[in-house]
Amino acid sequence: MIKRVTLIVLDSVGIGALPDAKMYGDEGSHTVDNISKQLGGLQLPNLERLGLGLIEGVNEIRKTDEPIGSFGRSLEKSAGKDTTTGHWEIAGIILEKPFPTYPDGFPSEVISKFEEAIGRKVLGNKPASGTVIIEELGKEHMETGYPIVYTSADSVFQIAAHEEIISVEELYDMCEKARQILTGKHSVGRVIARPFLGKPGEFYRTPNRRDFALKPIQRTILDEIKDNGYDVMAVGKIEDIFAGVGITESVHTKNNMDGVDKTIEFMKTDKNGLIFTNLVDFDMKYGHRNNVEGYAQALKEFDERVPEIIENLKDDEILIITADHGCDPTTPSTDHSREYIPILVYGSKVKSGVNLGTRETFADIGATILDVLGIEKSINGNSFANLIIKR
Structure with missing residues (x-):
């Protein structure tokens, strides 16, 4: 047996x-x-x-x-x-x-609910490579405290944040809020926390990624x-x-x-x-x-x-x-x-x-x-x- x-x-x-x-x-x-x-x-x-x-x-x-x-x-x-x-x-x-995908970014009905839930605006909202988008928007993120939201060809709602600007725990909480919003026709397969560290030109993602499926x-x-x-x-x-x-x-x-x-x-x-x-x-x-x-x-x-x-x-x-x-x-x-x-x-x-x-x-x-x-x-x-x- x-x-x-x-x-x-x-x-x-x-x-x-x-x-x-x-x-x-x-x-x-x-x-x-x-x-x-x-x-x-x-x-x-x-x-x-x-x-x-x-x-x-x-x-x-x-x-x-x-x-x-x-x-x-x-x-x-x-x-x-x-x-x-x-x-x-x-x-x-x-x-x-x-699962739904978003080649043009997430609709305003999703983003507005998410911004209201976390009490701040977001950056990005488009399909992108994770390493590219943090180089593109990382400096602005650090200056404003706004998280970076992006997707890919997959059914994912990804939130990137610098660990010294938004703590890992707070990032996870944001993901939980996004997961509660992304239901029904917007039931994406995964909400993904994408924490990173470093400074402009030298950003790197940390191992603290977490998926909320x-x-x-x-x-x-x-x-x-x-x-x-x-x-x-x-x-x-x-x-x-x-x-x-x-x-x-x-x-x-x-x-x-x-x-x-x-x-x-x-x-x-x-x-x-x-x-x-x-x-x-x-x-x-x-x-x-x-x-x-x-x-x-x-x-x-x-x-x-x-x-x-x-x-x-x-x-x-x-x-x-x-x-x-x-x-x-x-x-x-x-x-x-x-x-x-x-x-x-x-x-x-x-x-x-x-x-x-x-x-x-x-x-x-x-x-x-x-x-x-x-x-x-x-x-x-x-x-x-x-x-x-x-x-």
């Missing part, structure tokens, strides 16, 4: 444009292959051993003759290509309509696992993405390697259920900034930790490595890309070399997790446990 699943989401590590990518302006996106092409090769020996190069559509990663894991890819059934949509679908929620619109595998007496251990952004719902314990992280450390700390405990980890650096630090070399280095750094993760797997535990969308740093766009996600599965009870093919929805991952934990609950998705689990 399997008692625990460790699920690691490599945020934005997509593996090829989905059939409907054209609708999102993402034709030709392939985060992994395009990075490899641009750099003349990308060696990820441990992910290769798990079967990454054998997944359909992955052509620039070495193919092993003897994979130690099972492997496949998945379509995204939900509308959209953002973090919340991807993670919710993994957990069993399929969205028919995407919508509560899941229906029950997820997290609720089912928790209600069956198991632990749901969240690492990184997971607590924020699910607004704390269905989670029994959570830790936030400073970077990818801290995320791996915290995951392994949970793995070393005797707690059963689900360890759910998000490693955000791929997306936040490199994908959105079109930093190909940095993205490649982050992939190599994670790859180097895979043996350590495997060493800490218990006999009654399985490891699933996946993603939530793409963010191809080689394309002109700095936004997420609508891509297939990889599925790599490993464990002493997992068959090696099984090709899972192309799954119809990310929710197949969640359905499989419930299946292997022996939780009989019908959610979206079809379990592939019968294909990979040794009997």
Whole structure:
């Protein structure tokens, strides 16, 4: 019997444009292959051993003759290509309509309510790169005390503030107020606190980012696992993405390697259920900034930790490595890309070399997790446990 699943989401590590990518302006996106092409090769020996190069559509990663894991890819059934949509679908929620986006900034009805709630005006109110907009408006922000509001191609309401002008606690309070306002047709996926420090020309964002997500619109595998007496251990952004719902314990992280450390700390405990980890650096630090070399280095750094993760797997535990969308740093766009996600599965009870093919929805991952934990609950998705689990 399997008692625990460790699920690691490599945020934005997509593996090829989905059939409907054209609708999102993402034709030709392939985060992994395009990075490899641009750099003349990308060696990820441990992910290769798990079967990454054998997944359909992955052509620039070495193919092993003897994979130690099972492997496949998945379509995204939900509308959209953002973090919340991807993670919710993994957990069993399929969205028919995407979260609202604001390519022209937020309407006056939203901004006026927000300004009234916080007792001051705002700067910005437009789509922008987070690092660019604080350079553009940071000096004025410091002089006026007005927070910087901006968005992106994703469904996000972001508030940037210098920690010495608006405290982190006050910034979080502003986000809570924005979250209460952004409901109904303006139910954005996330309100994000973006604190920064420094002086004009030398501003830098701090690790005190915090996401204020919508509560899941229906029950997820997290609720089912928790209600069956198991632990749901969240690492990184997971607590924020699910607004704390269905989670029994959570830790936030400073970077990818801290995320791996915290995951392994949970793995070393005797707690059963689900360890759910998000490693955000791929997306936040490199994908959105079109930093190909940095993205490649982050992939190599994670790859180097895979043996350590495997060493800490218990006999009654399985490891699933996946993603939530793409963010191809080689394309002109700095936004997420609508891509297939990889599925790599490993464990002493997992068959090696099984090709899972192309799954119809990310929710197949969640359905499989419930299946292997022996939780009989019908959610979206079809379990592939019968294909990979040794009997």
